[in-house]
């Protein structure tokens with residue numbers, strides 16, 4: 452028998468921890484799915500995760516995803532790709548063509564661009580609104596006070612809005628941020644809650660995450676020299 456790759460073992464470990472957190476939670480979501488965040492991971496590393504049965508992946512840059520994922524999606528038609536990094540309006544066409552879900556809708560201009568692209572092509576990925584729960588000036592996302600208006604705006608445009616996403620401030624206790632996001636999603640009838648990363652996904656499960664986004668705990672530490680933009684984007 453060949454030895455399991457560390458990616459395979461890490462994935463199994465994370466899935467087990469998600470299940471344990473769900474069992475310990477008072478009110479977990481009906482399902483909690485794992486997004487493997489594959490930014491800076493090249494195709495062979497992603498193939499290992501696919502071989503282990505992983506099908507949801509998250510990327511935070513359109514160009515990097517365009518380079519890596521079209522071939523993988525052809526080979527694995529059930530692969531589901533989520534954009535979890537900021538989206539510029541000039542990349543909407545490419546993003547709408549490639550991603551199954553865009554988690555980072557955070558302004559009306561971007562909603563307009565996604566609606567225009569949908570009207571042209573008939574296609575729009577499912578959308579989550581990113582909420583800047585910590586109101587950090589350097590971070591993407593709509594501030595909580597403006598979230599209800601953006602949700603209403605997206606619905607007026609008949610965009611397929613299905614969830615909310617947040618990235619709590621690194622130095623904060625994440626719990627109140629997760630609780631806030633879950634409550635906001637409840638209030639607006641939005642099913643998906645994307646919250647929790649390598650360091651806090653079990654807590655996110657406890658607060659009803661339907662999707663957790665885990666990168667380094669699956670693929671190992673990232674090479675930050677190639678990840679500088681995405682770190683700054685956080």
Ligand SMILES: *Cc1c(COP(=O)(O)O)cnc(C)c1O
Pocket residue numbers: 488490511535536618647648649650664665666667668681685
């Ligand atoms: C990189 C990233 C993650 C994964 O972070 P890890 O700490 O490596 O698990 C999750 N969400 C977003 C938005 C990211 O950019």
